[in-house]
Amino acid sequence: MTPYEKLLAEARGRPFAAIVAWPVEHSRSPALHGFWLRQNRIDGYYGRLPVEPRRAALEELVAFLRRTPNARGCNLTLPHKINILPLLDRIDPIARRIGAVNTVVKQADGSLEGRNTDGFGFLEALKYNAPHWTAASGPVAVLGAGGAARAVVASLIDAGVPELRLVNRTRQSAVELGIAFTPDDGRRIVIGSWSERAELLEGATLLVNTTSLGMKGQPALDIDLAPLPREAVVYDIVYVPLETSLLAAARARGNRCVDGLGMLLHQGRPGFAAWFGKEVDVSTEQRRAVAADLGV
Numbered sequence: 001m002t003p004y005e006k007l008l009a010e011a012r013g014r015p016f017a018a019i020v021a022w023p024v025e026h027s028r029s030p031a032l033h034g035f036w037l038r039q040n041r042i043d044g045y046y047g048r049l050p051v052e053p054r055r056a057a058l059e060e061l062v063a064f065l066r067r068t069p070n071a072r073g074c075n076l077t078l079p080h081k082i083n084i085l086p087l088l089d090r091i092d093p094i095a096r097r098i099g100a101v102n103t104v105v106k107q108a109d110g111s112l113e114g115r116n117t118d119g120f121g122f123l124e125a126l127k128y129n130a131p132h133w134t135a136a137s138g139p140v141a142v143l144g145a146g147g148a149a150r151a152v153v154a155s156l157i158d159a160g161v162p163e164l165r166l167v168n169r170t171r172q173s174a175v176e177l178g179i180a181f182t183p184d185d186g187r188r189i190v191i192g193s194w195s196e197r198a199e200l201l202e203g204a205t206l207l208v209n210t211t212s213l214g215m216k217g218q219p220a221l222d223i224d225l226a227p228l229p230r231e232a233v234v235y236d237i238v239y240v241p242l243e244t245s246l247l248a249a250a251r252a253r254g255n256r257c258v259d260g261l262g263m264l265l266h267q268g269r270p271g272f273a274a275w276f277g278k279e280v281d282v283s284t285e286q287r288r289a290v291a292a293d294l295g296v
Contacts, residue, residue, distance in 0.1 A: 004064055007047050015070050016045040017275045020061060021077045024050045029075055031293035032268050036280045044072075044276050053079045062087045066110055072275035073105045073112070075268075081147055088114040098150045099180075103271040115274075118148065119155030121267025122237070126206075128266075128282070129258040130233040135159035137205045142166050143197065143221070144210035145173040148237055152210050153181050153189075165200040167192045169211075201228040207250075209236045214244035221246045230254045237263055240294060261291060 001009070007018055019029040025048070033046035051057050058080065065071045076084055081100040085091060088104065089111035095101050101114035126133060140161045142152060145168035156164060166189055168174035178189040192200045201207060207228060213221035215238045223246065228234075234250035239260035247257045265282045273279050 003050050007049055008068070010047050011045040011070060013070060014043050014045045015072050015276065016047065017072045017074055017271070018047045018049040019075045019077065020049045020051050020080060022051055022053050022079060024048045027077065028264065028290055028293050029268065031290050032265060032286070033272055035286045035289050036268075036272050036278070037276070039286075040276075040278050040280070042276050042278060049074065051080065053083070055083065058084055058087055062112060065104065065106055065112060071106055073103065073271070075271060076102050076104065085114065088112045090114065092116075094119065094154070098154050100147050100150060102267070103274075105271070105274040115270070116151060117267045117270045118151035118263070119158075120270060121263045121265070122152050123155050123159060124266035124269075124282075125262030126233070126235060126258060129262055130235075130256050132256075133206060133233050135161045139163040139165055139204045140206040140208065141197075141200050141204045142208045142210060143213075143223075144168055145170070145177040146210065149177060149210040150180075152208055152237070153177060156208075157181055157183055157187070157189075162187055163190065164188075165190045165192060165204065167194060167197045167200055169194045198224040198227055201225065201232075204228060204232055206233045206235065209238065209244075209246055212238070214238050214246055216240045220244075225249055225253060225255075228255065232256075233258060236260055239264055242291065242294075261287065261294075265290065 019027045030046050037044050051061050081102055084101050090113040092115045095114050095116035098116045101116055103115040103117050105113045140156055166174045166178050171193055174191050178191050182189045212218045232255055234255045235258040236244045236246050237260040238244050242259045251257050269280055
């Protein structure tokens with residue numbers, strides 16, 4: 001049985017979406033969307049679909065979504081967020097600006113639209129967990145310059161952050177990201193070197209880690225938080241583990257902390273509404289259910 005046949009058998013004729021990745025077994029998206037399906041008594045299905053990182057494999061995915069009547073779309077994560085772009089019929093402006101797609105929505109005419117909800121999820125989780133923080137309150141420091149950083153930087157600039165300080169282990173990647181997103185209204189993106197990452201925390205109202213440092217199986221993020229104001233928010237988009245070394249250190253000194261699970265939960269809301277026709281929100285019960293699925 002192919003992965004597509006398996007997904008169709010599991011859906012049993014119901015409207016369905018799926019998380020597409022390689023590998024895909026680690027994804028917690030089925031627990032996230034399955035909770036909403038049960039909560040709202042929607043007769044739908046959300047599964048997993050392993051797709052190899054080859055153009056031909058992505059072309060097969062696109063053809064499958066187009067020809068399958070009960071397919072509603074999919075989520076995409078590593079390594080497909082960029083390579084899917086030229087294969088879709090439309091890319092919404094936010095996804096095109098970020099340069100990556102994490103949500104595909106099948107339209108009534110069978111065409112496929114690519115969207116990016118990562119920035120939405122990032123800001124919604126920040127709003128829920130640190131409601132006192134405002135974009136206009138001061139500088140923001142962002143660590144990393146990969147795909148996740150693109151969505152985070154775009155959302156922060158669009159929210160009105162007056163100054164963004166960008167630091168990455170490979171400085172040139174940070175420079176390129178800064179050039180891509182520097183606004184034309186006089187606000188600026190400051191590029192710092194990795195060796196001076198602690199210095200760029202001075203006066204910041206928000207620190208965001210978008211790197212894999214601190215993730216299970218990866219080295220810890222080594223950063224001196226002493227220059228960071230204690231009223232600043234510290235946000236780590238890593239969610240395995242939920243309490244990274246960065247968050248533990250920040251919490252110990254009194255900073256408000258936001259873990260990566262909230263971003264995962266909130267980024268799923270627009271896709272669910274598009275696929276299954278129901279606006280949803282994130283609840284404490286759902287967070288507990290997905291955290292339990294993570295084994296934490």
